[in-house]
Amino acid sequence: xxxxxxxxxxxxxxxxxxxxxxxxxxxxxxxxxxxxxxxxxxxxxxxxxxxxxxxxxxxxxxxxxxx
Amino acid sequence: xxxxxxxxxxxxxxxxxxxxxxxxxxxxxxxxxxxxxxxxxxxxxxxxxxxxxxxxxxxxxxxxxxxxxxxxxxxxxxxxxxxxxxxxxxxxxxxxxxxxxxxxxxxxxxxxxxxxxxxxxxxxxxxxxxxxxxxxxxxxxxxxxxxxxxxxxxxxxxxxxxxxxxxxxxxxxxxxxxxxxxxxxxxxxxxxxxxxxxxxxxxxxxxxxxxxxxxxxxxxxxxxxxxxxxxxxxxxxxxxxxxxxxxxxxxxxxxxxxxxxxxxxxxxxxxxxxxxxxxxxxxxxxxxxxxxxxxxxxxxxxxxxxxxxxxxxxxxxxxxxxxxxxxxxxxxxxxxxxxxxxxxxxxxxxxxxxxxxxxxxxxxxxxxxxxxxxxxxxxxxxxxxxxxxxxxxxxxxxxxxxxxxxxxxxxxxxxxxxxxxxxxxxxxxxxxxxxxxxxxxxxxxxxxxxxxxxxxxxxxxxxxxxxxxxxxxxxxxxxxxxxxxxxxxxxxxxxxxxxxxxxxxxxxxxxxxxxxxxxxxxxxxxxxxxxxxxxxxxxxxxxxxxxxxxxxxxxxxxxxxxxxxxxxxxxxxxxxxxxxxxxxxxxxxxxxxxxxxxxxxxxxxxxxxxxxxxxxxxxxxxxxxxxxxxxxxxxxxxxxxxxxxxxxxxxxxxxxxxxxxxxxxxxxxxxxxxxxxxxxxxxxxxxxxxxxxxxxxxxxxxxxxxxxxxxxxxxxxxxxxxxxxxxxxxxxxxxxxxxxxxxxxxxxxxxxxxxxxxxxxxxxxxxxxxxxxxxxxxxxxxxxxxxxxxxxxxxxxxxxxxxxxxxxxxxxxxxxxxxxxxxxxxxxxxxxxxxxxxxxxxxxxxxxxxxxxxxxxxxxxxxxxxxxxxxxxxxxxxxxxxxxxxxxxxxxxxxxxxx
Numbered sequence: 001x002x003x004x005x006x007x008x009x010x011x012x013x014x015x016x017x018x019x020x021x022x023x024x025x026x027x028x029x030x031x032x033x034x035x036x037x038x039x040x041x042x043x044x045x046x047x048x049x050x051x052x053x054x055x056x057x058x059x060x061x062x063x064x065x066x067x
Numbered sequence: 068x069x070x071x072x073x074x075x076x077x078x079x080x081x082x083x084x085x086x087x088x089x090x091x092x093x094x095x096x097x098x099x100x101x102x103x104x105x106x107x108x109x110x111x112x113x114x115x116x117x118x119x120x121x122x123x124x125x126x127x128x129x130x131x132x133x134x135x136x137x138x139x140x141x142x143x144x145x146x147x148x149x150x151x152x153x154x155x156x157x158x159x160x161x162x163x164x165x166x167x168x169x170x171x172x173x174x175x176x177x178x179x180x181x182x183x184x185x186x187x188x189x190x191x192x193x194x195x196x197x198x199x200x201x202x203x204x205x206x207x208x209x210x211x212x213x214x215x216x217x218x219x220x221x222x223x224x225x226x227x228x229x230x231x232x233x234x235x236x237x238x239x240x241x242x243x244x245x246x247x248x249x250x251x252x253x254x255x256x257x258x259x260x261x262x263x264x265x266x267x268x269x270x271x272x273x274x275x276x277x278x279x280x281x282x283x284x285x286x287x288x289x290x291x292x293x294x295x296x297x298x299x300x301x302x303x304x305x306x307x308x309x310x311x312x313x314x315x316x317x318x319x320x321x322x323x324x325x326x327x328x329x330x331x332x333x334x335x336x337x338x339x340x341x342x343x344x345x346x347x348x349x350x351x352x353x354x355x356x357x358x359x360x361x362x363x364x365x366x367x368x369x370x371x372x373x374x375x376x377x378x379x380x381x382x383x384x385x386x387x388x389x390x391x392x393x394x395x396x397x398x399x400x401x402x403x404x405x406x407x408x409x410x411x412x413x414x415x416x417x418x419x420x421x422x423x424x425x426x427x428x429x430x431x432x433x434x435x436x437x438x439x440x441x442x443x444x445x446x447x448x449x450x451x452x453x454x455x456x457x458x459x460x461x462x463x464x465x466x467x468x469x470x471x472x473x474x475x476x477x478x479x480x481x482x483x484x485x486x487x488x489x490x491x492x493x494x495x496x497x498x499x500x501x502x503x504x505x506x507x508x509x510x511x512x513x514x515x516x517x518x519x520x521x522x523x524x525x526x527x528x529x530x531x532x533x534x535x536x537x538x539x540x541x542x543x544x545x546x547x548x549x550x551x552x553x554x555x556x557x558x559x560x561x562x563x564x565x566x567x568x569x570x571x572x573x574x575x576x577x578x579x580x581x582x583x584x585x586x587x588x589x590x591x592x593x594x595x596x597x598x599x600x601x602x603x604x605x606x607x608x609x610x611x612x613x614x615x616x617x618x619x620x621x622x623x624x625x626x627x628x629x630x631x632x633x634x635x636x637x638x639x640x641x642x643x644x645x646x647x648x649x650x651x652x653x654x655x656x657x658x659x660x661x662x663x664x665x666x667x668x669x670x671x672x673x674x675x676x677x678x679x680x681x682x683x684x685x686x687x688x689x690x691x692x693x694x695x696x697x698x699x700x701x702x703x704x705x706x707x708x709x710x711x712x713x714x715x716x717x718x719x720x721x722x723x724x725x726x727x728x729x730x731x732x733x734x735x736x737x738x739x740x741x742x743x744x745x746x747x748x749x750x751x752x753x754x755x756x757x758x759x760x761x762x763x764x765x766x767x768x769x770x771x772x773x774x775x776x777x778x779x780x781x782x783x784x785x786x787x788x789x790x791x792x793x794x795x796x797x798x799x800x801x802x803x804x805x806x807x808x809x810x811x812x813x814x815x816x817x818x819x820x821x822x823x824x825x826x827x828x829x830x831x832x833x834x835x836x837x838x839x840x841x842x843x844x845x846x847x848x849x850x851x852x853x854x855x856x857x858x859x860x861x862x863x864x865x866x867x868x869x870x871x872x873x874x875x876x877x878x879x880x881x882x883x884x885x886x887x888x889x890x891x892x893x894x895x896x897x898x899x900x901x902x903x904x905x906x907x908x909x910x911x912x913x914x915x916x917x918x919x920x921x922x923x924x925x926x927x928x929x930x931x932x933x934x935x936x937x938x939x940x941x942x943x944x945x946x947x948x949x950x951x952x953x954x955x956x957x958x959x960x961x962x963x964x965x966x
Binding site for chain 1: 135138139142145146148149150151152153291292295311312315316319347348350351354355358362365
């Protein structure tokens with residue numbers, strides 16, 4: 001999960017974004033727009049998978065008051 | 068055609084609907100503990116309050132003005148939610164355990180329950196959020212005006228009312244609604260299920276509205292591709308060249324901080340969270356929501372730029388585009404969507420802020436100036452509600468005034484970013500609170516204050532530039548003409564984007580102050596305890612809980628306090644539950660420290676940690692609060708625990724050292740006893756020939772009349788014995804020299820087979836004397852090995868003579884074979900003698916070992932095998948006892964063949 005977060009951050013930060021910031025168009029849409037949304041989508045998918053994978057916490061004993 | 072009257076009426080009707088929703092949501096949440104209102108979906112939707120009219124209107128405008136920059140506002144929070152396991156989970160767990168009600172409460176609780184820090188954070192939040200509220204007012208005002216300005220009769224009853232009047236009306240309406248919504252009762256956990264239900268509903272509405280407009284635009288524009296290519300034809304291209312600069316980085320960073328520290332986000336994400344596992348769903352669902360929200364922003368912006376007349380406000384494209392195409396229903400839906408996003412933000416933000424203001428500013432003042440016993444049972448509750456209502460009005464007025472002063476500035480997004488920068492000042496302290504044990508109260512206070520001062524100077528003040536000529540002058544020349552203090556070029560740092568400049572200076576100073584002051588100052592006892600409670604929240608189950616040790620308070624006093632804050636019913640329920648638990652009559656209840664701690668947290672849920680602490684301190688243990696003492700005790704315990712852990716570690720090290728020493732000692736003892744044995748054996752070996760030499764020489768000396776034959780015998784005996792003695796001493800010297808590696812030794816290539824042949828020749832006489840038959844087995848050809856030929860021959864002779872000496876068979880037989888196997892020259896010398904018993908096998912290579920039972924008079928000192936083994940070892944080979952072809956012993960010499 002740490003890896004996913006760090007990679008996500010790196011992918012949307014310079015200098016890595018520069019790699020995809022070319023005046024190329026896919027389906028009429030600038031490549032960079034395409035790239036950012038795909039990264040975003042991958043992050044969402046990865047998190048959804050990981051959220052199922054990581055062990056569940058026992059619910060925190062929220063205070064003592066509400067028994 | 069839409070008219071202003073009509074949309075306003077719709078908006079009022081919509082708010083009415085929200086109110087009904089909130090009312091039933093509240094009732095439902097109360098009666099059904101497991102209703103869908105407690106589901107992760109509603110939780111996620113409520114977090115989407117992050118998408119305000121800034122998103123709905125502002126992002127489109129931002130995309131039209133500066134391209135992709137609007138995305139950072141959503142990518143930052145995405146990263147935070149992707150990494151929810153590290154930050155948000157921790158925040159939620161701590162807040163549940165400590166009954167945290169706001170970000171101010173969090174910081175104050177972590178840094179020694181300091182109220183001063185809470186006040187500071189609250190003030191900054193109120194001031195910092197004012198531009199954000201103004202943004203919402205501006206968005207709603209602009210949207211109504213966009214509708215009103217669209218046609219000549221659209222003005223309706225708005226004719227003659229300018230935007231200030233309109234904004235004032237909206238602010239007043241919002242204040243009223245928020246008060247009706249959020250301050251109907253005081254809840255222990257500060258959870259507002261009804262409001263959350265309404266917010267979740269609004270989240271759906273605004274998403275649906277924006278997506279509807281987006282789909283409409285894509286439909287009218289003829290698909291994504293067409294929209295972009297048409298725009299490109301008339302020269303509208305996205306300037307992506309300079310997008311990823313300092314500003315990209317800054318807005319991304321600010322949005323990361325904002326999603327955590329914004330009062331309303333903290334409220335929905337942390338305080339309203341009813342189950343930690345909801346975060347799991349929100350971790351991907353909330354980013355997905357934002358993705359859907361931003362999906363159509365770029366097409367709307369680009370299409371708007373292409374189709375709308377030049378000079379029209381790009382912020383309002385989402386509304387004006389449908390109107391331009393005569394789609395009134397869609398325009399109305401878009402208006403409601405934008406209105407939804409604005410109202411949800413204003414309602415929640417002002418509720419969150421009002422909780423902070425009332426808990427951290429008003430309540431402590433009331434506590435300080437009210438004498439202990441005045442007021443009836445409901446007093447405190449009512450006081451709290453009044454305080455909150457007052458705060459809501461205050462917050463909205465601040466927002467309105469900001470709007471009033473800066474109404475001439477154009478875009479929405481920059482206003483929001485000013486607020487983000489202010490709120491980001493809490494972020495370093497929050498992170499330090501959760502992860503850094505040594506962060507101290509003084510450091511956090513100083514850091515936040517310093518960051519705030521820089522924010523005011525570099526970000527807040529410049530936003531009034533267009534209003535006040537004095538500020539404009541200040542901006543261009545600096546205060547008193549000091550140019551390095553110019554708000555947008557501090558310390559001569561020019562050329563940077565104003566936002567990046569402000570964020571850089573304020574946050575750098577903030578982090579620097581936090582670090583340096585933390586390292587320079589020491590924490591108080593309470594700070595240390597809270598620090599470990601926060602930092603170690605996932606370690607070792609329950610951490611120190613009760614903060615009061617001396618329960619000198621009576622149940623009556625405590626009940627009185629609880630009743631004032633929580634109301635009679637809840638206080639009574641709490642005390643009865645405690646009485647039931649400890650199994651006594653409610654009237655006889657003796658408050659235990661645990662109960663007092665629990666009561667404090669319960670009160671903290673209503674009035675904040677610091678206030679609750681002060682309040683109970685007044686009652687518990689009378690005038691002198693022994694808290695400090697208690698903390699010291701707890702601190703000492705902590706130290707003792709650490710100390711004992713260290714001791715344990717040290718003692719483990721000592722144990723292993725002692726073990727090593729013992730092992731070494733055993734080895735030394737063994738060596739020592741070996742040495743003793745050796746000495747005694749040597750003396751014994753020397754003594755026997757010496758005795759005979761001495762006795763024979765004495766006879767010769769005393770008795771002169773011995774016949775010459777006998778004399779000859781005696782002298783030859785003496786001679787033989789001295790020869791034996793010399794041989795023995797030679798061998799001992801030889802062995803010790805070999806063992807210590809003193810003797811010069813040259814390993815040269817030699818023919819091993821020749822050495823074996825020579826040894827056989829030398830022993831021939833011996834063999835014949837004993838009548839021993841030699842059986843020659845397989846013989847290797849001439850084989851070169853590295854070694855000393857004479858020494859090798861000596862080894863073979865020794866082995867053969869041993870075989871002869873110890874063989875007691877009637878038909879003595881010697882079997883010798885030599886082969887080359889796997890690069891090794893192997894010689895086996897076997898006999899059919901008695902063999903060597905299992906027990907002796909280990910001993911035969913020891914010094915002075917001589918056959919079973921120490922067969923005497925075998926002419927050797929028992930050093931032969933020991934010497935042989937040493938010699939072979941020096942030739943890098945081995946001498947072993949192996950299972951041979953004959954029943955007796957078989958010695959195997961193995962040497963490496965030279966190639």
